[in-house]
Amino acid sequence: MHTSGWFHGKKLKLITMAAVFAALVAVCVLLYFVMFADRKDKGITRAEAAKLIAGACVTDDEMAAFNTYDAASGWYTGYVQYAVNNGYISNDNPNGYVTEKDFKRFAAKCGSDAEAVGISLTGKDNAVIKKNDFVNAYIRLLKYMPNGNSVTSITTTVVGTPSNVGNASEWQAYTDDGIMHFAGIALDYAIDRSATLIVRGKEILCVQKTEDKTTLRNAWVIYGNGNTLSVFVGGVKREYKVSKLSQNIDNVMADINLEQGRVTAVNTKTDTISGKVLSADKDYIEIEGYGKVPLDDRYRIYRTYGELSLKDYGALIVGYDLSNFIVADGKICGAAITKPLNADNVRVLLKTDNFASLYHARAELTCSSAFTIVYGSREDSSERHEAGDIINADASSVYLTNGRMKVVPDNGGKVILKSVSRAYGNPEYDGTIEISSEEGGLVIINEVPIEQYLKRVVPSEMPVSYGTEALKVQAVCARSYVYRELDNNNYVSLGAHLDDSTLYQVYNNVTDSAASNEAIEQTEGEILTYNDEPVQTYYYSTSCGVTTDVSLWGSEPDDYPYFVSQAVGSEPVNMDLTVEDNFRAFIKNTKYKDYDRRSELYRWELNVTAKELSDSFNSKLAGRIAAYPDKILVRSDSGDYIKKSISTVGTINNITVEKRVAGGAVVSVIVAGSNATVRISGENNIRYMFGVADVPLVTAEGNFRNMSNLPSAFCIFEPADNGAGFKITGGGYGHGIGMSQNAVYMMVNSAMSYSDVLEFFYPGTKLKTAE
Structure with a gap:
């Protein structure tokens, strides 16, 4: 640790050989003119324009679907179809250039015109719009597009594509801002250059401009000797040829200047501090003995033990001293995680x-x-x-x-x-x-x-x-x-x-x-x-006789194979509980040999008048919409469900289950009221919105319990027996993923060992002593 002051960087000299350098410059100039000098602005294809337009309009799920295209149909198919079907462009020829006719249609769809966005038209419908003009106009029109606020511009360095990274996936780009996707975008010419990109999340929609000079900020130099510099940047290893280094370097952070893809300077950063991490956020890391130290705007985290890798913000673990922090100009430029966690x-x-x-x-x-x-x-x-x-x-x-x-x-x-x-x-x-x-x-x-x-x-x-x-x-x-x-x-x-x-x-x-x-x-x-990684062992109080999987929370079950939907008892449930009639029959049956059958909340019932349910539901509605605007949507006059702030649905007339996941848990419900109809999505939202704190529910033992939320989302909705309200019948207490604690009691009393119980609830896992 250096304690006499924080380092400001050390520039390594690049020893030049005049004749060799002159020859290399000549070659580079020639290549430059061959590759770039004739890159005139010939216009933007409809496929490229459609990707930009769709990127500012569609949902995240639709965007993802467009990128799972059939290779035979082309990367652009979904984008072009969207732009044509929604009236942004009139011609579905993906390779044709955007014309003035196309552009006027696009601007009008956004409620604007060419003059308002700064484009001078010739008046000829077939005249081609320059790409730069289209992109600049597009940026001005983003505010009129449904998801325009999701589109941003970033300036980064492209360090790899499938053309120079052997194991890169199709359309995968390695950049100084992480791995991105660039379907349909010409990007190879931008490698090792500063590139201004228009992006939606990690999807590159367009390259706005490139510049020959760039700096790889806070890259990790694996080694540098002679004429070779091996660098880990953007998640990939790159080798650069350089004029002879004045000294060998290895395992150090550095800023590396590039011009036309050639290294012109290496500025190493070697001063470090270390200590227990007490807290961290996007602006600082709090280190025991140093307080809150600000972060460089290109702060990077590298794991240097085992296989060198680039890590994200979550790799820093509070309460432990696992890293050396590289500092310059009073800021932390990066962290080198030098040892694995040995938790205590x-x-x-x-x-x-x-x-x-x-x-x-x-x-x-x-x-x-x-x-x-x-x-x-x-x-x-x-x-x-x-x-x-x-x-x-x-x-x-x-x-x-x-x-x-x-x-x-x-x-x-x-x-x-x-x-x-x-x-x-x-x-x-x-x-x-x-x-x-x-x-x-x-x-x-x-x-x-x-x-x-x-x-x-x-x-x-x-x-x-x-x-x-x-x-x-x-x-x-x-x-x-x-x-x-x-x-x-x-x-x-x-x-x-x-x-x-x-x-x-x-x-x-x-x-x-x-x-x-x-x-x-x-x-x-x-x-x-x-797979030798700790399992996040979810558990809950009581099952209804079956468990569910992580689809309950919108995750992919294949990513968590140890959370399965299964019967929690000595006999299977041989029916698909995502089917409404099947689940209705299951939840009304109390004769299964379930381990939880003697638990108070194994089955429960809430009988509530329409007024009681409506008053409770409406009292929560506005706040819940504000908290989860994507999960509580309001039906529009056209029948679509949209984001909208309302405070009441009026009197609830009908409740319809729209979707159940494995095991029968409800994840989507339609609530029709006298004033509005809403779609409620998500287990927690459903349990919260249908809980009525002032009306007791009846438990399996015939007891009465007041609960502000429904005990679980394993439930059905029916008209009340007297026709004056609703009856919500359900089972279990908790989310239903993983282990039922009340079932464990019955299982060990039937001679199962603790390891048997763990294997039952988390199949495929292994008991291991933590290191």
């Missing part, structure tokens, strides 16, 4: 009372032992306190004026958080407590050894009365879940891996117990893996 601790974000919020107005705490408070970005300030001393902090506290504060108990001590209440009172925590002041309030994080963390998770998630064997199942699932969440980085900007609520795993809502501790100790370090 987890960082848990602690919520307020009733797990209501991430942000606390204040923090009051003490410790069961003597303790130290460390604060300040360089940890140069500390205080010693005796056991029982009360510490208060809020946003104005001196402890938080220069970074975060950390509370460190002496060995064996616990931090007691007196400003928070849990089921057993004020919670106490092993490990350390960190507090930072964020925009929303104070954020409190408990960093704790994973095995200690589990001692407050397992009894919070499963009744200890279920016994050691069942608790062993829960322990492995909870541990596996943690290892997976370490990589997910959902709370990286706040400095945590997960929180302590049902959104992740309930932590420290009850005290530890002898039975759960024994289960944790007997499975110490064991996790479930698939």
